[in-house]
Amino acid sequence: MIPNGLPLPSVPLATTPSPAQAAQASADGALRAVAEDFEAAFIAQMLTHSGLAESMTSGEGKMAEAFGSFYVEQLAERLTNAGGFGMADSIYRQLERYAEPGTPATATDPKTNGGP
Numbered sequence: 001m002i003p004n005g006l007p008l009p010s011v012p013l014a015t016t017p018s019p020a021q022a023a024q025a026s027a028d029g030a031l032r033a034v035a036e037d038f039e040a041a042f043i044a045q046m047l048t049h050s051g052l053a054e055s056m057t058s059g060e061g062k063m064a065e066a067f068g069s070f071y072v073e074q075l076a077e078r079l080t081n082a083g084g085f086g087m088a089d090s091i092y093r094q095l096e097r098y099a100e101p102g103t104p105a106t107a108t109d110p111k112t113n114g115g116p
Contacts, residue, residue, distance in 0.1 A: 031099060035091035039084045044076035 047053070052075075053068030080088060 027099060028096075031095045032088070032092050035088040035095060036080050036084075038091055039088040040073075040076045040080040042087060043079050043084065044073050047072045047076060 048069070053072050054065075056068060056071065079085075
């Protein structure tokens, strides 16, 4: 009871996730990050081949050309963070199908899993 005689509201206590749940959440987060990184790289390639960097820096000299690729990469990352084209979600679902439950996301990476 609080001083004015009203009962305290019951608040559910936060539960700590089990180690298995924490590992699964970490693996899911890693898979999501890989999927988003791939989508950002894909968008950056599309923007690069569309000539965006060149059109933005045309007539500005060599120094401006050097920064065109940085701009394209940042634009691609921002587009992905804002929802992108939906590729990251699709890629994530595909990666999730191949990841074993409770294993680190790197298990799907051939470089770290002894694959080809």
